[in-house]
Amino acid sequence: MSVQVKFFASMRDIMGDDREIDSETLARQSIKTINDVWDSCANGKERPSNVLVAINMDYVDAQTIVKDGDEVAFFPPVTGG
Amino acid sequence: MMVIISSEAFEPWTVLDEYQQNMTQLQGQYGATAVFVGTMRDFNEGEDVTEMFLEHYPGMTEKHLENICDQAKGEYQLLETLVVHRVGMIKPNDPIVLVAVWAEHRKQAFEACREIMEDLKSKAPFWKKEQLDDGQDRWVDKNTKGY
Numbered sequence: 357m358s359v360q361v362k363f364f365a366s367m368r369d370i371m372g373d374d375r376e377i378d379s380e381t382l383a384r385q386s387i388k389t390i391n392d393v394w395d396s397c398a399n400g401k402e403r404p405s406n407v408l409v410a411i412n413m414d415y416v417d418a419q420t421i422v423k424d425g426d427e428v429a430f431f432p433p434v435t436g437g
Numbered sequence: 438m439m440v441i442i443s444s445e446a447f448e449p450w451t452v453l454d455e456y457q458q459n460m461t462q463l464q465g466q467y468g469a470t471a472v473f474v475g476t477m478r479d480f481n482e483g484e485d486v487t488e489m490f491l492e493h494y495p496g497m498t499e500k501h502l503e504n505i506c507d508q509a510k511g512e513y514q515l516l517e518t519l520v521v522h523r524v525g526m527i528k529p530n531d532p533i534v535l536v537a538v539w540a541e542h543r544k545q546a547f548e549a550c551r552e553i554m555e556d557l558k559s560k561a562p563f564w565k566k567e568q569l570d571d572g573q574d575r576w577v578d579k580n581t582k583g584y
Contacts, residue, residue, distance in 0.1 A: 362494075364492060364494055364562065364564060365492055365564035365566070365576055366564075366576040366578070369576075410494075410497060410562075413494070413496055413497035413500050413501075415560075429494060429497070431494070431562060431564070432564065432576065432578060433578065433579055433580075434558070434559065434560065434561060434562050434563055434564065435558075435563065435564055435565045435577045435578070435579065435580055436491070436493070436522060436533075436534070436557055436558060436561050436562075436563025436564075436565075437475050437522075437533065437534050437554060437557050437558040437561075437563070437580070
């Protein structure tokens, strides 16, 4: 089991390709919340204040707990229509 | 209720006509149809725009559009809804989005069409990247104040 991490639009330009955090890394880095997922992927990059986050395709905030098997997505404000 | 994410160009009035023709079970029930069509402009924020890439989050986009339509259907007692949204590369004058709703009366139809469109713009995960006339490109970082 693991956590899939996706980046869209300008967040992909900043963060690079989608990635997977395996269960060993989740445990070793004590990854519990969205904030922890960001820190694990970011190599010290600060999270933009306007970034939106989803777990399993529902909007959540940065304090939300992640679980093994979750799909986490980071993306900028949406601009459709 | 139907939500379509289209990577191909679509002609909104043809799609609308075909959809309504197939609503045989609702004939005689609706007295109001409200329609919004969004079209790509060739300028934005003071710059000439030559083309645009529309990205979406497959799965999440459809899920949220369906939730938005479901909510509006309950709130405004809509009889039917249709949303079509383009993704991929598009050119100025190409249709981007079609929102259509059918209701018994015009108040429900007007208000629901507007609400679906505003919710789409603030909640459905789509992003635009503009190609400018001078060869630069840029992500659109916020919606323009459209009303």
